[in-house]
Amino acid sequence: MTPAGPNEALRAERVRFTRSARLIIDDIDCTVPAGHVGALLGPNGAGKSTLLHLIAGIERADAGAVRFGERDLTALRRRDRARVIALAEQDVHDAPGLRVAEVVALGRTPHLGAFAAAGELDRAIVRRCLEDAGLVEFADREYATLSGGERQRVNLARALAQEPELLLLDEPTNHLDIRAQLSMLRLLRELAHGGLTVLAALHDLSLAAGYADHVIVLDGGRVVAAGEPRAVLTPELIRAVWGVEAIVLEHPDSGRPIIAFSDVASGPISRAAPVAVVGVGDGDGDGAGVGAAAAAGPGGTTEA
Ligand SMILES: Nc1ncnc2c1ncn2[C@@H]1O[C@H](COP(=O)(O)OP(=O)(O)OP(=O)(O)O)[C@@H](O)[C@H]1O
Numbered sequence: 001m002t003p004a005g006p007n008e009a010l011r012a013e014r015v016r017f018t019r020s021a022r023l024i025i026d027d028i029d030c031t032v033p034a035g036h037v038g039a040l041l042g043p044n045g046a047g048k049s050t051l052l053h054l055i056a057g058i059e060r061a062d063a064g065a066v067r068f069g070e071r072d073l074t075a076l077r078r079r080d081r082a083r084v085i086a087l088a089e090q091d092v093h094d095a096p097g098l099r100v101a102e103v104v105a106l107g108r109t110p111h112l113g114a115f116a117a118a119g120e121l122d123r124a125i126v127r128r129c130l131e132d133a134g135l136v137e138f139a140d141r142e143y144a145t146l147s148g149g150e151r152q153r154v155n156l157a158r159a160l161a162q163e164p165e166l167l168l169l170d171e172p173t174n175h176l177d178i179r180a181q182l183s184m185l186r187l188l189r190e191l192a193h194g195g196l197t198v199l200a201a202l203h204d205l206s207l208a209a210g211y212a213d214h215v216i217v218l219d220g221g222r223v224v225a226a227g228e229p230r231a232v233l234t235p236e237l238i239r240a241v242w243g244v245e246a247i248v249l250e251h252p253d254s255g256r257p258i259i260a261f262s263d264v265a266s267g268p269i270s271r272a273a274p275v276a277v278v279g280v281g282d283g284d285g286d287g288a289g290v291g292a293a294a295a296a297g298p299g300g301t302t303e304a
Contacts, residue, residue, distance in 0.1 A: 007034035008069030010166055010197050015054055015064035024050050025061070026221040032214055034069075037185075037192045038199040039208035039229075042218035043242055048201040051218065052168045055199070056087040068166055068197070082110035086159035087168040090152065090175075100146070100154050101139040104129055107161025126161055132187065133157035148175030156184065160191075167191065169200040173207060185211035205246075209233050209257040217241055233257050 010032040017025035025047050032038035040048045053059040055066050057073065066073040073081060086107070098106075107129070108122040130136050133153040138146065143154060152175050159167060169188070173181040181204075189211055192198050199216075202208045208215055209229040217225040217232060219241045225232045238246040238259065249258045 007195050008071075008165060008197060009034045010038070010055070010199060011067045012051070012055065013065045013067065015051070015061045015066065017050060017054055017059065017061050019050075024221050025054060027064070028218075028221070028223055030216045030223050030226055032197055032199050032216075034197055035192050035195055036197065036213040037188050037211060038197075038214045038216060039212035040199055040201040040216050040218065041203075041205065041208055046218040047221040048218055049170050050221075052087060052170055052199070052201060055166075056085050056168055057081045058087070079110050082162060084164060085166045085168060086162040086164035087170070088155045088159035088172060089170045090155065096144065098143050099139070100135060100141050100143055101126060101130065103143045103154055104135075104157045104161050107158040110162060125163065129157040129160040132160060134183070149177060149180055152176055153180070153184075156187075165196065167196050167198045169198070171203065172200055173202065173204065181207060205233055205238070205259040206257070209259060210251070210254065230257055233259060 012028050012030050015025055015028045016023070028047075028051060040051065042048055050059065054061050055073065057076070057078070061074065068084060071084070073085065076084065105122065105126045108125065111122070127136075130139055133156050135150075135153055135157055138150060138154070143151065146154065152172060156169070156172060159169070167188075172184055172188075176184060185207060188198050188200065192213070200212075202212075212229055215226065215229050215232050216223055217237065224241060225237055233248060235246050235248055238244060238248075245262045247260045247262060249260060250256070251258050
């Protein structure tokens with residue numbers, strides 16, 4: 001596990017960002033309390049990745065500030081910033097031909113001197129991060145040959161090797177099976193309790209509600225709600241932001257919200273109907289031709 005860093009709060013203050021004459025981030029104010037797991041939620045195109053890039057310093061805001069504790073992150077030089085913040089993204093494009101351990105070792109770059117090679121401490125940190133991400137058996141595999149879920153864990157391990165104080169993640173559960181999703185989020189919680197401040201863009205509202213201490217909901221480049229998952233993730237908010245009907249239940253053990261969706265358009269699914277394969281017609285009237293699966297009712301089901 002990455003050693004505990006100092007607990008600091010992340011604060012974005014009136015951050016504004018325009019691209020191609022479009023206002024993408026519209027005077028955003030938001031906070032992730034020190035040592036918390038924050039979840040950044042919102043529909044496609046809401047501005048989650050852009051906000052993470054602005055916090056990480058990959059993009060420069062037109063206005064506003066990003067602070068971590070007392071430090072102004074926007075004022076830090078690139079190398080200094082990379083010692084404070086790590087961003088785990090879904091796609092790593094700078095790893096052609098590299099093996100997994102080498103990709104993870106790239107995370108040590110901000111800590112190495114200008115011409116210095118990695119030392120024993122760096123190698124030990126890389127080994128520990130491979131272990132934390134469950135990747136020991138993959139250490140010698142070529143990164144390009146990994147599955148999407150395996151790559152996702154490498155991206156996390158590389159970010160952890162940076163030994164950041166602030167860990168940003170863009171859809172870290174994407175491509176992961178359910179067990180790997182839960183273990184990823186459990187690891188983020190453990191890291192937060194160990195001192196890291198974590199902000200992850202997530203799409204799964206129940207996972208966010210189950211693991212995040214603090215959620216920030218973006219819509220159209222603005223923060224529309226923020227706070228404890230239970231207070232924020234209400235059916236009204238979900239309808240307003242995502243345009244879907246949700247039922248918010250309480251987990252019997254943790255008391256945290258579980259979000260279920262009711263698809264009012266298709267109605268209840270009571271019994272799966274056999275799927276008939278019918279010809280869509282090939283013009284000769286015999287019904288043969290390209291097979292198409294036709295469901296007997298809406299959504300491929302019939303009412304009992
Ligand atoms: N270079 C660009 N020029 C113009 N618009 C852009 C540019 N980059 C991003 N955008 C727009 O900014 C908005 C926010 O994009 P962003 O990727 O931050 O959203 P997101 O919330 O991460 O979405 P998703 O959930 O789909 O990943 C989108 O409407 C996107 O089309």
